[in-house]
Amino acid sequence: MNNLVEKLFKLTDNKTNVRTEMLAGLTTFMTMAYILAVNPGILSASGMPKGGIFLATALAAALGSLLMAFFSNYPFVLAPGLGLNAFFSYTVVLTMGYSWQFALLAVFVEGLIFLILSLTPVRRAIFNSIPISLKTAVAVGIGLFITFIALQGAKVIVNNDATLVGMVSFHNSDFHTTGIWALLALIGTVLTAVMVVKKVKAAILLGIFATWFLGIISELVGIYTPNPAAGFFSIVPRFGNYFSDLGNTFSEFGITFGALFNSGSWTHTQGGAVVGQGWSLVTSLDFFVVMFAFFFVDLFDTLGTLIGVSMKGGFLKDGKLSRINGALCADSIATSAGAILGTSTTTTYVESASGVAAGGRTGLTSVGAAGLFLASILLAPIFLAVPSFATAPALMIVGFYMVSSVVKINFSSYGEAIPAFICIAGMPLTYSISDGIMLGVVSYTVINLLTGKRKRVNYVMGILSILFVLKYALM
Structure with missing residues (x-):
């Protein structure tokens, strides 16, 4: 077994081992497990059933990550992308009036076009043509971006009418929800930073669990008070309706799986009235516009993430990624497969940098993360309970690692x-x-x-x- 793993992933050549790769996969998974809760919340606004979206999200992430592992042997992990899921629901469905089945079809076609381009020199040429100064800037920018996302998710950074964004006010906000949420994230960041400075193994992963544990204690003693109406849910795993909830999830997956191929469900509405239906919509200009929008954002999100994470992992040689075709093909196939399963564009995640920071260097990291996404289907009450304030410290440290590349400019x-x-x-x-x-x-x-x-x-x-x-x- 060890010989097979060595042959497939070349652990010795990459100066790593099974334990390190598995730990890196767990770290990456924990920093992006939030998508299992966030994606159903966003896509369900389009009318899709939440249970089906949850299962499609987990399966698409597992499939995409396995494809990445065996096609490229890089420690990149995939899942349905944030931003593109919002475009799917709020723009294509709610604003433009197309059915979610039609939007899935656009995602499916976009993935096929991506695959064709990935088998040609086009996408590789785009990647290699970007100068090293911009490649480095992409890594730094992503570092700041994920730090910003982390601070927002942890309620440390909030909306501010005067300056658009600002720091949370511990006096004016509800301390038992927003306040303690932000405070736990800040405490967790300090704890994680101390472990990083002390060079504690698995510091990022330990930081996630330590912060979550503090949150559970806060809820049990009444310092943190869940308020679902305001978006603050219990962070203690619940198993009371486990089997019935799991059964509903699989039942709803039957609604989303393969729904894009039902031409009768491709509709276009305006003012509540159906103005177009069926194959005629596929030949319309709007279909091209929708498909191209998915295509364009996915292309540069993926290239940007590959550049940023590769820069951090030291995978770039003379500014080029040696096995980029395999990585791009994996990303493309995952997008079309994800659409069949019932989710918006599946793409390479910038949170993969957390696994790289934990020592991940091969596709075995991706395999580990894929296994955890599959396990999350059966252990949903646990994984869905991981709060954003617990993953924020991990993303903050990863952001620090990525911003450090700025000295290369x-x-x-x-x-x-x-x-x-x-x-x-x-x-x-x-x-x-x-x-x-x-x-x-x-x-x-x-x-x-x-x-x-x-x-x-x-x-x-x-x-x-x-x-x-x-x-x-x-x-």
Whole structure:
């Protein structure tokens, strides 16, 4: 068995072992297990059943991660992507009026197009054409972005009418919900940081469990008071209706599985009235627009994540990722397979960096995470109870690791450094990896062309810049 694992994943060549890889897989899973609760909450707004979405989410994540492991041997983990699921529900279904089955079809087709491009030099050329300064900026920007997400999820950063965002007020907010949520995240971050400084093994994972444990104690003694109406749920696992809830989950999965192939359910409504139905919708301009929107965001979210995590793991050689075709094919197939299962675009997760930080270097990390996603189907009450304040410290530390790459940017070369800075700032401030890359690519191209540094701008960067401008001008 050990020989087979060694042969498949080349652990010795990558200076790792089974224990380290499994621990890394567990760490990655714990930092992204929130998607098992968040994705059903978002996609159900489109009318899809929550139980079916939950099961589809777990299965798509497991399948995608296994494909990544065996196609590329990189420690990248996949799951339905945030942002794209919101576009699915709130834009395509609730705003444009298309049925969720039709939206799944658009995701399915987008994945097929991705796969075709992944089998050609196109996606590899895009990845390799991005200059090393922007690749580094992407890693740094993602670090800031996931830190921002962590602070928001932990209620440390909240909405502020005057400045858009601000820090939580422990005096003006309800301390037994928002206040203690934020305080536990801050305490957990300090605990995790201390363990990292002390070089404690599995510090990130231990930080998650320690913070969660503190939260459970807070709830049991009454310091934390769940308020489901305000989005604050119990963080103590409950098993009272375990078997009936599990049965409902599988029953609802029968509704979402394969639903995209039911042409009779492809509808377009306006003002509550059906204005289009069936195959005629597939040939419409709107289908292309919807499919292209999924395609465009998925492409650059995936490339951005691969760059950022690869930079952190030391997988880039001369700015190139050696087995990128396998990684891209895995991502593409997972997207189409996820649509069949009943979820929006499945993509590579930036939280994979937490597993890399824990020592993950091969696809065995992805296999470990995939196994846990499958196990989560049977242990849903536990995994769904992991609160965002418990994963926030892990994401904060991962953000720190990724931001440390900023020293690799040559700030004395303004033509390289200014676009890199724009890219870094763009990701957290636009709340989008793809938007940050867009700002970096376009500014790099324009600044260097206008300053006479045309040799820095290859034809792929030029084409990307034009496409980015057209995308934001027309959509």
